[in-house]
Amino acid sequence: MMQETRIALRFLGKYNPDSIEEFCALGGYEGLRKAVEMGQKNLIQEVSDASLWGYGGAAFPTGKKWSVVAATKGKQKYVVCDADEGEPGTNKDRVIMTGDPHSVLEGMAIAGFAVGADKGYIYLRYEYPQLFPVLEKAIDDARKAGYLGRNLFGSNFSFDVKVVSGGGAYVCGEETALLESIEGKRGEPRYKPPYPSEAGLFGCPTVINNVETLAIVPSIVLNGGNWYASIGIGHHHGTKVFTLSGNLVNRGVYEYPRGITLRQLIEDVGGGCPDGHRLLGVQTGGASGNIISVDMIDFPMDVEDCAAAGATFGTGDIMVFDDTQDVLEIVENLLEFFTHESCGKCTPCREGNTRLLQLIRKIRRGDGTMEDLDTLQDLCQTMKDCSLCGLGQASPTPVLSTLRNFRNAYLNRIERGGKE
Amino acid sequence: MIRLTIDGKEVFVNEGATLLDAARKLNIRIPTLCYHPDQEVKANCRICMVEVEGRPGLVPACAFPAREGLKVKTSSPRVRQARWNILELIFAHHSKDCLQCSRNGNCELQTISQEMHFDRDLRYEQAQRGNGKDLSSPSITIDPSKCIACNRCIYACSEIQTVHALARGKRGFNTVISPSYGRKLSESPCVGCGQCVQACPVGALSVRDDRQKVWKMLDNEEKITVVQVAPAVRITIAEALGEDPGVVSTGRLVTALKRLGFARVFDTDFTADLTIMEEGTELIERLTNGGTLPMITSCSPGWIKFCETYYPDLLPHLSTCKSPQGMFGALIKEYFAPRLCKSPQDVFSVSVMPCTAKKFERARTELGRNGYLDIDAVLTVQELARMIDQAGIDFKALPESNFDAPFGLGSGAGEIFGATGGVMEAALRSVYEIVTGEELADIEFKDVRGFEGIKEATVQVGSIPVKVAVAHGLGNARKLMDQIREGKADYQFIEIMACPGGCIGGGGNPIKNWAKMEHRAKAVYDTDRKLPLRKSHQNQAVKRLYDEYLGQPGGHLSHELLHTHYTDRSDLLK
Numbered sequence: 002m003m004q005e006t007r008i009a010l011r012f013l014g015k016y017n018p019d020s021i022e023e024f025c026a027l028g029g030y031e032g033l034r035k036a037v038e039m040g041q042k043n044l045i046q047e048v049s050d051a052s053l054w055g056y057g058g059a060a061f062p063t064g065k066k067w068s069v070v071a072a073t074k075g076k077q078k079y080v081v082c083d084a085d086e087g088e089p090g091t092n093k094d095r096v097i098m099t100g101d102p103h104s105v106l107e108g109m110a111i112a113g114f115a116v117g118a119d120k121g122y123i124y125l126r127y128e129y130p131q132l133f134p135v136l137e138k139a140i141d142d143a144r145k146a147g148y149l150g151r152n153l154f155g156s157n158f159s160f161d162v163k164v165v166s167g168g169g170a171y172v173c174g175e176e177t178a179l180l181e182s183i184e185g186k187r188g189e190p191r192y193k194p195p196y197p198s199e200a201g202l203f204g205c206p207t208v209i210n211n212v213e214t215l216a217i218v219p220s221i222v223l224n225g226g227n228w229y230a231s232i233g234i235g236h237h238h239g240t241k242v243f244t245l246s247g248n249l250v251n252r253g254v255y256e257y258p259r260g261i262t263l264r265q266l267i268e269d270v271g272g273g274c275p276d277g278h279r280l281l282g283v284q285t286g287g288a289s290g291n292i293i294s295v296d297m298i299d300f301p302m303d304v305e306d307c308a309a310a311g312a313t314f315g316t317g318d319i320m321v322f323d324d325t326q327d328v329l330e331i332v333e334n335l336l337e338f339f340t341h342e343s344c345g346k347c348t349p350c351r352e353g354n355t356r357l358l359q360l361i362r363k364i365r366r367g368d369g370t371m372e373d374l375d376t377l378q379d380l381c382q383t384m385k386d387c388s389l390c391g392l393g394q395a396s397p398t399p400v401l402s403t404l405r406n407f408r409n410a411y412l413n414r415i416e417r418g419g420k421e
Numbered sequence: 422m423i424r425l426t427i428d429g430k431e432v433f434v435n436e437g438a439t440l441l442d443a444a445r446k447l448n449i450r451i452p453t454l455c456y457h458p459d460q461e462v463k464a465n466c467r468i469c470m471v472e473v474e475g476r477p478g479l480v481p482a483c484a485f486p487a488r489e490g491l492k493v494k495t496s497s498p499r500v501r502q503a504r505w506n507i508l509e510l511i512f513a514h515h516s517k518d519c520l521q522c523s524r525n526g527n528c529e530l531q532t533i534s535q536e537m538h539f540d541r542d543l544r545y546e547q548a549q550r551g552n553g554k555d556l557s558s559p560s561i562t563i564d565p566s567k568c569i570a571c572n573r574c575i576y577a578c579s580e581i582q583t584v585h586a587l588a589r590g591k592r593g594f595n596t597v598i599s600p601s602y603g604r605k606l607s608e609s610p611c612v613g614c615g616q617c618v619q620a621c622p623v624g625a626l627s628v629r630d631d632r633q634k635v636w637k638m639l640d641n642e643e644k645i646t647v648v649q650v651a652p653a654v655r656i657t658i659a660e661a662l663g664e665d666p667g668v669v670s671t672g673r674l675v676t677a678l679k680r681l682g683f684a685r686v687f688d689t690d691f692t693a694d695l696t697i698m699e700e701g702t703e704l705i706e707r708l709t710n711g712g713t714l715p716m717i718t719s720c721s722p723g724w725i726k727f728c729e730t731y732y733p734d735l736l737p738h739l740s741t742c743k744s745p746q747g748m749f750g751a752l753i754k755e756y757f758a759p760r761l762c763k764s765p766q767d768v769f770s771v772s773v774m775p776c777t778a779k780k781f782e783r784a785r786t787e788l789g790r791n792g793y794l795d796i797d798a799v800l801t802v803q804e805l806a807r808m809i810d811q812a813g814i815d816f817k818a819l820p821e822s823n824f825d826a827p828f829g830l831g832s833g834a835g836e837i838f839g840a841t842g843g844v845m846e847a848a849l850r851s852v853y854e855i856v857t858g859e860e861l862a863d864i865e866f867k868d869v870r871g872f873e874g875i876k877e878a879t880v881q882v883g884s885i886p887v888k889v890a891v892a893h894g895l896g897n898a899r900k901l902m903d904q905i906r907e908g909k910a911d912y913q914f915i916e917i918m919a920c921p922g923g924c925i926g927g928g929g930n931p932i933k934n935w936a937k938m939e940h941r942a943k944a945v946y947d948t949d950r951k952l953p954l955r956k957s958h959q960n961q962a963v964k965r966l967y968d969e970y971l972g973q974p975g976g977h978l979s980h981e982l983l984h985t986h987y988t989d990r991s992d993l994l995k
Binding site: 170187189192194340341342343344345346347348349350351352353354355356359372376379380382383385386387388389394 | 591
């Protein structure tokens with residue numbers, strides 16, 4: 002197996018998360034100290050130079066996000082750590098928070114210093130209750146050790162963190178729905194603009210970063226932006242934590258330089274399909290990622306290359322299906338998920354996901370027609386074009402990509418009709 | 422100014438304008454549903470999507486800010502396809518009983534369907550939202566099968582009124598708008614103000630219809646069916662029957678009611694004047710004898726229930742006066758019926774109100790005695806308009822008639838009860854003259870008029886400076902109540918109306934917006950100005966009632982018939 006390059010996973014297994022002393026012995030919180038010394042402007046420059054992008058799925062440049070919030074005037078600003086890891090088949094944030102909670106806190110404090118925020122929230126996925134005490138303990142330890150709280154390192158920078166439990170909805174991974182949920186409201190996305198950088202949590206300028214993104218930040222501060230940018234393969238920059246799941250021999254969470262090909266991840270890292278089964282297809286990026294066929298996997302894993310290849314970078318989820326799987330069943334399963342998780346705020350997502358599901362079920366029953374395929378295509382386009390947030394814009398992707406890459410599966414099912 | 426191009430035409434708009442504003446400037450029509458001119462933009466129905474050059478998806482015109490140099494297409498193939506698809510999704514989840522719907526002919530979904538000429542067969546199975554109608558409230562009916570989940574009602578209920586009776590329940594396709602925790606409306610903090618009905622673009626929220634009850638009694642020869650008509654009704658009934666907002670139709674309204682078969686048609690302006698006598702007396706009493714201040718008006722039943730629910734600790738601030746409807750009810754049963762040698766039960770007492778909350782007030786046991794209630798049925802303007810229509814009466818062509826004695830005379834002061842600030846102004850006109858014995862130089866208290874959310878004035882009444890405030894809309898009322906609770910309010914007298922704009926903005930009126938409200942308010946004050954009698958204490962009919970029957974304002978019989986008490990309803994919040 003290829004050697005991993007661990008940056009976000011730098012201290013995984015190297016210290017006892019209960020022990021801040023062990024963390025500090027590894028150089029923990031030195032990034033925060035250095036950040037406070039180097040000043041806001043230099044700090045943001047380093048993060049920009051690092052080509053660090055948001056690893057929660059949207060891939061927005063972190064340096065740019067920070068500089069906007071830093072430049073926005075506001076008495077109160079917030080840092081929110083999106084730990085609402087609801088993407089089916091993605092477990093990287095859980096792994097990071099379980100093994101290295103302090104790097105996440107350190108990253109948050111650095112973000113707070115960069116943008117001028119003194120308060121941070123970790124919005125923790127409802128289904129990760131075991132992490133609540135882990136994070137609270139880490140926060141408490143950091144406070145006692147003087148890494149959180151007032152006037153850190155004798156500067157006038159203060160920062161503290163609170164963990165809040167998620168509401169249990171997938172849509173709360175959408176940043177504005179997440180903010181609504183922290184505010185105690187129903188988790189529904191807001192219309193943007195205004196963006197959270199201008200009016201976020203409680204109407205204040207807010208920077209929202211993913212767990213993985215924040216866990217990488219201390220290393221960038223310590224080693225420099227150019228160091229991180231230089232890690233990628235070829236012209237690619239940095240690393241990414243991938244979650245390998247599905248029909249693979251070596252399922253798990255791995256960190257590799259960006260630019261590693263999907264085939265390498267599936268075959269070298271994942272060890273291919275078990276029991277001699279043949280690879281049928283892969284869904285990349287999460288439940289709303291493209292589903293591509295076996296002949297399409299020779300491309301480097303990075304945002305633009307994924308898009309060019311008709312795949313999705315997203316959260317770095319690689320879900321593999323072998324030839325025992327039925328593509329239409331997979332699509333139906335994903336649509337059941339989206340139908341359940343649509344918040345119901347906007348028409349296309351609220352109504353559309355259920356209609357897609359009904360059409361897929363009709364086709365799987367053997368009652369489908371060629372017109373149904375046109376309806377699927379047409380409705381998917383409208384949902385993509387018109388939905389309020391990423392959930393409804395992206396949920397048609399599995400349908401659209403399988404209509405494109407696995408069209409025969411649909412045609413065969415329609416042709417066979419009621420016959421088994 | 423921002424310059425942009427829509428459908429190839431250049432347009433200039435101010436900073437802050439949306440693409441919808443810009444398109445309207447060019448007379449380009451874009452369909453909308455969740456958009457409401459008096460509410461914050463929600464951008465959730467997605468029917469107003471337009472194409473902006475250089476953007477991957479479509480954008481909602483109602484929310485997308487106009488920016489310099491944008492090139493916008495509002496009728497490209499992509500836009501037309503998307504809008505039809507969205508409309509189709511809504512249709513497939515909306516009941517199709519348009520012909521029996523209270524909003525038939527006055528429905529925003531019908532309107533945009535007509536404009537978009539959607540005519541293809543639906544590609545999805547018809548689905549029904551929710552589990553049937555909620556008929557638990559005497560004021561408002563919810564029919565979830567018609568709901569399009571636009572959120573306008575929630576905005577009205579939670580943001581404008583701060584009542585928080587309605588919320589989104591469940592998720593996705595199963596989303597329903599209902600009271601929290603799946604409760605019935607009658608178990609919720611709903612105050613029955615009907616602002617949700619006013620905000621609903623379709624027939625999902627409607628006024629509880631009591632027409633059949635009234636028709637039945639009009640046809641019953643053993644009953645004497647009488648009706649009282651609230652001040653605002655004469656302002657909005659013509660509008661409800663298709664005339665312009667602000668057309669006043671007092672005389673025609675009386676004729677229509679007589680043609681419908683009411684034995685007597687009384688004017689609630691009369692008891693509005695009576696209210697001023699009682700409430701003014703109560704105020705003077707509280708001012709001079711150290712009573713609870715500020716005293717707050719009690720005409721608006723939505724407001725009363727709000728206070729009982731959210732501010733039970735402040736109930737002593739409420740005037741003990743019944744609303745004009747309540748006073749009238751008692752007089753009809755206790756004074757009018759015996760004069761006809763009838764028992765109270767033989768007189769069927771109907772009131773026509775701009776107000777849905779009056780239907781709840783009617784059922785309060787305090788408003789009755791010996792096992793009967795004073796008011797037997799409340800019709801809103803909307804229901805009366807339907808009855809007039811149903812009876813084949815051409816309202817526009819009707820001759821005028823006068824209200825019936827002994828309750829047919831009302832002053833301009835009673836008339837202005839219909840607009841926010843009207844009760845306050847009417848009270849000031851009388852209290853000033855009664856206390857000082859002097860005639861007011863200018864009886865128009867302009868500081869308490871208009872649609873500012875909270876209005877203030879200080880009036881020197883003899884040796885007492887009376888500081889007053891007026892709030893309309895329960896969100897504004899809440900601000901004042903919080904001040905009182907914190908001990909920060911130094912007012913002596915406050916008028917509160919549950920509905921934004923006062924009774925002319927009540928939930929039972931034809932569907933409103935602030936532009937229509939301007940016309941209605943102007944009509945209220947124009948009517949007052951034209952009346953020969955403009956002060957309650959100069960109403961000779963009211964004087965006669967005191968002389969012949971009631972005795973003194975605030976006297977024993979007044980207290981028995983015209984005053985009431987209140988109930989702590991904070992349990993509704995649990």
